[in-house]
Amino acid sequence: WKPPLGDDADAGALQALQKGEAPPHLQQRALKFIVETLCGTYDLHYRPGPDGTRDTVFALGRAFPGQQIVKLLKIDLSKLKRSNHG
Numbered sequence: 001w002k003p004p005l006g007d008d009a010d011a012g013a014l015q016a017l018q019k020g021e022a023p024p025h026l027q028q029r030a031l032k033f034i035v036e037t038l039c040g041t042y043d044l045h046y047r048p049g050p051d052g053t054r055d056t057v058f059a060l061g062r063a064f065p066g067q068q069i070v071k072l073l074k075i076d077l078s079k080l081k082r083s084n085h086g
Contacts, residue, residue: 004037031069039066 006014013030016022022030035041041063047055 004040006033006037010037035066035069039063039069041066041070 010033013026016026017030039062045059045063
């Protein structure tokens with residue numbers, strides 16, 4: 001629930017990506033920031049304490065988009081195309 005912090009370079013990379021003007025290194029930086037920092041994809045999602053259940057569920061929900069992005073980045077497109085057609 002705490003907003004992840006990014007620096008000026010992260011904001012610049014995301015803005016360049018949104019404008020369609022990001023060179024490869026800024027595209028990679030923006031994607032890394034989204035997957036790792038904003039989504040917390042690789043974080044431990046368990047939260048202890050009295051509000052632990054709710055905080056854990058929130059952390060898992062935050063991580064889900066990052067997990068889907070990573071899955072699509074790693075998927076074999078030739079197998080994906082075949083499975084969609086038959």
